């Protein structure tokens with residue numbers, strides 16, 4: 266296993282451990298592309314988080330997650346607002362999608378439309394939630410099992426970094442342990458924790474293969490290691506947790522479109538699971554008919570909960586429907602107030618068939 270420390274080129278497992286150089290970060294972080302919207306619509310006090318952890322299980326197709334032996338995530342649903350019908354960004358491959366997840370904009374805006382190790386000095390054109398958090402005094406971390414995630418480690422914006430070269434089951438657990446170590450010793454304000462073995466296994470053995478189900482079981486254990494660290498550090502109840510993915514897949518590949526140009530929903534649907542202070546519990550957001558969740562919403566929701574300014578003009582939105590004290594829908598008026606002429610039976614009798622069918 267190999268760990269990368271961007272900018273230093275050292276191996277084996279340490280972190281960049283900067284002592285919170287907020288002023289330096291503000292000088293080097295990119296200016297937002299447009300003006301920023303003050304967090305004037307800040308959530309109610311109980312929905313404010315002091316920390317945020319964004320988990321990404323690479324290539325996690327929602328129905329495969331539900332079939333896998335993933336007791337930690339399954340149990341977490343009881344304290345979560347979630348949907349298994351969130352949609353990834355315009356390009357359903359790893360680096361463009363993760364960049365949309367972390368910047369709130371589509372690839373055409375953030376500029377990361379490649380899926381390989383970034384050239385030196387290449388970072389998203391707009392700030393990530395981690396960079397905005399850092400510029401506002403929070404410490405930050407990037408923990409990933411793919412080397413190309415150095416694209417999220419712009420100098421002087423990330424305090425704790427562990428990135429492994431390979432995506433194996435051991436690396437998922439290894440990176441979880443690195444994140445747990447950082448949480449217990451430093452309690453970072455905002456973190457990305459990325460597990461890549463599910464995607465690697467999908468490409469090697471197929472999506473929904475027994476091997477991939479096993480990989481998801483490993484990712485579940487890895488999530489559990491980090492959640493336990495949050496509890497051990499005493500910050501679990503102050504942390505917004507989002508568990509999502511960059512894309513799904515089928516066969517041994519993924520992409521946003523099929524050969525005939527139709528959208529490939531097996532690649533495009535991703536899970537989106539939110540837990541945190543003030544977050545609605547055991548609620549399937551799929552039931553909110555007016556709501557569609559996109560990966561760009563992860564950025565906006567994390568900013569919202571952390572009280573960070575949300576850049577104007579982004580594609581994502583804070584998913585305020587996850588807040589427990591917000592109405593999801595208008596209350597149904599009492600029956601006496603309804604117009605009988607517009608009240609219809611829910612079940613319409615089926616007319617007998619008069620013609621063969």
Ligand SMILES: [Zn+2]
Nearest residue numbers: 323324359511
């Ligand atoms: Zn991926």
